Structures are given as C-alpha cells and as structure tokens.
Amino acid sequence: MLFLILIFPLAFIGLVAGNPVVVEDICPGNKVVTSTQFIGKDKNVKMETITCDGLNASEAAKKGASLQARQSLNVCGVACETHCFPPSGGGPDPNDCHNIAEALRSDSQTIGDVFTVPTFLDPGANDTLALSFASCTAFFRNQVDVDLDYCRTDFASVVDVIAPDCQDSQNAHGGLCIAPDSFWFVQVQHS
Numbered sequence: 001m002l003f004l005i006l007i008f009p010l011a012f013i014g015l016v017a018g019n020p021v022v023v024e025d026i027c028p029g030n031k032v033v034t035s036t037q038f039i040g041k042d043k044n045v046k047m048e049t050i051t052c053d054g055l056n057a058s059e060a061a062k063k064g065a066s067l068q069a070r071q072s073l074n075v076c077g078v079a080c081e082t083h084c085f086p087p088s089g090g091g092p093d094p095n096d097c098h099n100i101a102e103a104l105r106s107d108s109q110t111i112g113d114v115f116t117v118p119t120f121l122d123p124g125a126n127d128t129l130a131l132s133f134a135s136c137t138a139f140f141r142n143q144v145d146v147d148l149d150y151c152r153t154d155f156a157s158v159v160d161v162i163a164p165d166c167q168d169s170q171n172a173h174g175g176l177c178i179a180p181d182s183f184w185f186v187q188v189q190h191s
Contacts, residue, residue: 034126040103045133049126072116073144073183076151080179080186082162084172091173092136092190097163099133101156108152116149117142117184136163137191144183155186162188 032051039047120127120142129140138159142148158177166175166188174189 039107039131040099041106042103045100045103045131048130048132050128050130051126052120052128072147072149074114074149075179075184076114076149076154078154078179080158080177080184082165082175082177084162084166084170084175085189086171087173088168088171089173090190091167092163092188093134094136094163094167096134096136097138097159097188100131100136100138101159103131103133104152104156104159108156113151113153114149115152116147118147119145132191135191137189139185139187141185141187142183143185144181148184150184158186159188162186 029052033048034051035049037047039045115129117129117140118127127142131138138155140150140155162175162177166172174187176185176187178185
C-alpha cells in the first residue's frame, strides 16, 4: 500500500517539474475558487482556496492510488528541491513575493503556524492554496491522497528562496519547490 501511495504522485512530477503551473491550469480539470480572504498584518495579501476537479475515488483506485482512512500527514520541516522555469523574463518581483512571506509569518503568530490542505481525492476539497500580492502569486498544492498539514513559516521561507533565486539573472521567470516524495509543491510565479 505504501508503494502505491508513493507511485501515484510521481505521475504528476513530470508535469510539475517540466512545466510551470499557471493559475489557469493549476488544476487538471475545472478550477473553482471556494473562498477568498486577505491575510497578513496589513490584510493586503489575497488568499484563495481552490478546489480542483480531479479523479473520484473509484477512478483513482482503478489508476492505482490507495485510498486512506481520513488522516493528516504533517510535512512541516520537510525540505523540497527548487526548480526554476526557463527562459528569463516575466518573473515576479521578489519584493512582492516577500510581502506574501511576511503575511504568512504574521498569520503564523496570530492564528497559528499549521494549516491543512485536503487531499485532491475528496470531492469539493480545497487542495490548493494561492496567495497573491501585486506581481507575485505563490501556491501550495497537495498532490496526494491524504490531507497535508504544512507550516506557514515553512511556506514563507520557501517563497523567500524561490522568488530571488529564479529570476532573469538565473535565466528564469519563477519556479517551484517539490517535496522529495512529490506529495506537494510550492510554486512562485508572476500574477
């Protein structure tokens, strides 16, 4: 069963690592914004929870995904591998991305550090979190069949690494950071 949990998300890695995931196609099917709010000390960073139409449970089982009882996997502190999107040009302003990171840090102190992103297999689940400020959008995407708990401070740190490290000088225009098991990724791109 563990083997199947590890194999299913690997099917997405080629798509994610090879191509930037833009807001319009962050979801394999239809994308529905289920809630919008503004976060951070100044309430100037837009946070959207997004539901992606994905496989239903019976289709996922046919494709080899194991279905888990309701549980949550804590991935706070898990390192990820950064990949930049070539070619250069059109990336977000790292200062705008830093505002997103600061909003996440502020919320970690006021409402708590850990947030949960549901599995994409739950019909209507909000499997993607999108944060936007000016030219920058950052995503956290759950790509596995269990709910994931992640830390706002970790999300902020990853955004602060990707934004300045995936710019014109690196022949890039944004990038992403993929978990070693491909269960999740953080992406930073131009809004």
